[in-house]
Amino acid sequence: MSVSPRSAAVIGAGVIGQVYAGRLAAAGHSTWLLARGETLDRMRDRGVTLIRDGQSTTAPVTVVGSVEEIPPVDVVYLAVRGDQVVEALPVVQGVRATTVVTLVNLAGDALEVAERIGADRVVLGFPGVGGTRTDDAVTYQVVKQQPTTLGKYDGREEPVVADLHDAGFAVEVVDDAASWLATHAVFIAGAGAAILAAGSSQAVGEDRKRTAAMVASVRDGFEAIAQHGVTVTPTPLKVIFTVVPKFFAVYYWGKQMRGDLGRLALAPHVLATRDTEFSLLAREVRDLTGGDAPLLDAALEQAGFPDADLPGAAT
Template identity: 60%
Template structure:
């Protein structure tokens, strides 16, 4: 039987609603902190999750402010876009939580954010879901190729991992979440720029030359990370981009881009955040890689130009 714990989720977008809802369905007391029009909608309609043709309406407590929480919670989750982190941190700091888990790509800001929240209680992670919001709620899917990822933190992460697995999420744990987030930032920047340049992931997946350029750009970024001492993880991602011949890797990525990974997980988010989160991620990838000319040109070709120090 699941041991009931108390949780707060800061951020009521797709990721926040999915994790809040699933954890509530697993028997936990979950409070979802929402703002603006989302607060109004959720207060009236509640959380509504749609997946694989099924709908659920989990019992999630909707609150407008940390002051509305009944007391200290066991875990607080940060589930906002990267470009919303700075404005969300003051809210999160007011949540009385024993442990804080981030489910956002903090890229190069992972250590500063952990320092601000308190390294002794912060667990870095990333979500494993994608989806869209509409008038009827959130329609989502789990990304098979990228499960929920949680950084190891001297054993402090074990209860969090148990909670998430108990809620039905597939969870991977990693020793170096800072390196994982850096790798992910470069990966998404490279693929996202290619999707934007092509217009959508299906079109990209049908274009061998464009996919090959994408692979070269991500490879260049990964090699730059390695030169700067940042491990490229997970290993399978490093291998497919830096060691597998393009004769094999390019057709592989063409299939992935035309499939669910491209059309459901990557394309909708990249297209909807082109001028917000994705732009920030592209710049973070530049900063993380230092000097990676192929990746730079690739980003610039999609409209993300920047002057680089020589």
């Protein structure tokens, strides 16, 4: 069911930003996309071009280079890497919008970011697409196992859900977005460490020992954050790592790492952000687990992230 078109601004012109801006604009929502540098120059020339399943579309997005070019909008989406959030928050605060939606892997900083944005207008969330970009276009896939996830905020999220449904996104609303993001960060740390150590998600999925080590590291992380008061959620992710027999979890995740989830959603982003967002995520996850996840720590070290090498670690 279509909704009355609303207006949106998207901060960040990477894969996530372009996909959400492009699909909202294609659905009839007035959409501005803030880009910078060479990305801004290229996109002003060619617009936002999205490729899915071999089909290319160019969306009617207004690409801008400064926040002053964005008029008042209904909602602003923050779609930058986790390591860019601190720099981007003043930009977000400069956009005149009723609601701010984060589509970022915030790990342990979710509540702090929400406080800085403002408790009366924030909706914490996480994107449900993965892909790659070139100078000419973004090639993406919707992640079937991971719909766009939004927190529940006394109904403030409902118009956003309607907008995203109108743009063709599957959306899940969760009660505790901060715990969801912390749980997801631990999962990405374990899966990402395995991918980086092996070189690809395919290599992880084809090697039962690597898959088993990945499952053990994520289970270890989940148990640690639970000890520190984090609710491990969503339930299906908790169950597959901590409840079902290990042999089944290894079989399941081997298949996922060989399939679209590993090849299209996890591996491209982890490999592209090894020295940026993922390195920050590794530090934040270690903070979340409080030193109580030795298997996850070992996996991160094997992937090239010993404690002393992490940004912000003591020397």
